[in-house]
Amino acid sequence: MAARDKVELELRHAQKLEAVGRLAAGIAHEINTPIQFVSDSVQFVTAASTDLLALVDKYQIAVRAVLAGTPALPAATEAVEAEHAADLDYIAGEIPAALRRALDGIDRVSVIVRSMKMFAHHDQDMRDVDLNQAIQSTLIIARNEYKYVADVDTELGDLPLVRCHVGEINQVVLNLLVNAAHAIADVHQGGDGRGRIAVRTSVDGDDVVIAVSDTGSGIPEAIRHRIFEPFFTTKDVDRGTGQGLAIAHSVVTEKHGGSLTFTTELGRGSTFTIRLPIRGKGAGLAA
Structure with a gap:
C-alpha cells in the first residue's frame, strides 16, 4: 500500500509539473502585459x-x-x-x-503572483480553506488557456471553510478548466465564435459542490466509461498525457472522500461536479 501511495504521489507531482510547464508561457504573458x-x-x-x-x-x-x-x-x-x-x-x-x-x-x-503562490501551495496535512478564493486564484492562473476561446461566468456561493489539501484541489479545478477550454476550442476551431465556461460553488448538506460547465463538444458515449482511466486521452500529445482526470478523480475520491462525476451531451457540452465533505475525509463517520 505504501508503494502504491508513493507511485500515486509521484504521478500527481508529475502531472502538476506538466500543467505548470504548459501554463508557464501563458502566465509569463499575463505578467508581461501589466x-x-x-x-x-x-x-x-x-x-x-x-x-x-x-x-x-x-x-x-x-x-x-x-x-x-x-x-x-x-x-x-x-x-x-x-x-x-x-x-x-x-x-x-x-x-x-x-x-x-x-x-x-x-x-x-x-494578484497573479498571489494566485501562483496559492495554486502552488502544498500541505502535508489538510487545513481549513476558503475554496472560493482558491478557485478565483486558479482562474487567474488558467486565464491564458481559455481567454481566446471562452468567456467565464462565476457563481460562487457563500461557503464555509472546507478542510482539504488546497494545492491538490486547485490542481483538480485547473484540469477541469483546461479540459473545458480544449473542448470549446475543438468546437470553434478555425472560426471566430466563443464558448462559455461556468464555475459554480454551493453547499449541499455536509458537502460543498464545485461545478465546472462548458459549451464544448461533449464526450462521445463510447468513451465515457474510460475518461477516469490513467493515461486514457483523445487529445494530441501537446495537450496532455491523459493523467489529468484520473489523478483528479483519485484526489477527490480517495484522498478527500468526495466524488467527481460528470454529465455530458454531444454538441452541447459537459459539466463536471466535485463534491467534498466540508469537514474533511471521514468527518461524517467520526460524527
Whole structure:
C-alpha cells in the first residue's frame, strides 16, 4: 500500500509539473502585459520630469536675473517658450493617469503572483480553506488557456471553510478548466465564435459542490466509461498525457472522500461536479 501511495504521489507531482510547464508561457504573458503598462508609464513620467526640471531651471535663471537687477527679459522669454514647448496642460493631465496605469499594472502583477503562490501551495496535512478564493486564484492562473476561446461566468456561493489539501484541489479545478477550454476550442476551431465556461460553488448538506460547465463538444458515449482511466486521452500529445482526470478523480475520491462525476451531451457540452465533505475525509463517520 505504501508503494502504491508513493507511485500515486509521484504521478500527481508529475502531472502538476506538466500543467505548470504548459501554463508557464501563458502566465509569463499575463505578467508581461501589466509590466509593459508599468514600463511605458514610468518612461513617460521620466521624460515629463526631465522636461519639467529643465523648465524650472529656466524660470530660476529668470528669477535670479530679476533679483540681481540684471536684464531678465531674455531668460523669461526663453522660459515661456520652453513652457509652451513642454505643453504643461498635457503633462499635468497625463502624469496622474500614467501613475494610475503603473499602479494598476503593479496591482495586476501582485494578484497573479498571489494566485501562483496559492495554486502552488502544498500541505502535508489538510487545513481549513476558503475554496472560493482558491478557485478565483486558479482562474487567474488558467486565464491564458481559455481567454481566446471562452468567456467565464462565476457563481460562487457563500461557503464555509472546507478542510482539504488546497494545492491538490486547485490542481483538480485547473484540469477541469483546461479540459473545458480544449473542448470549446475543438468546437470553434478555425472560426471566430466563443464558448462559455461556468464555475459554480454551493453547499449541499455536509458537502460543498464545485461545478465546472462548458459549451464544448461533449464526450462521445463510447468513451465515457474510460475518461477516469490513467493515461486514457483523445487529445494530441501537446495537450496532455491523459493523467489529468484520473489523478483528479483519485484526489477527490480517495484522498478527500468526495466524488467527481460528470454529465455530458454531444454538441452541447459537459459539466463536471466535485463534491467534498466540508469537514474533511471521514468527518461524517467520526460524527
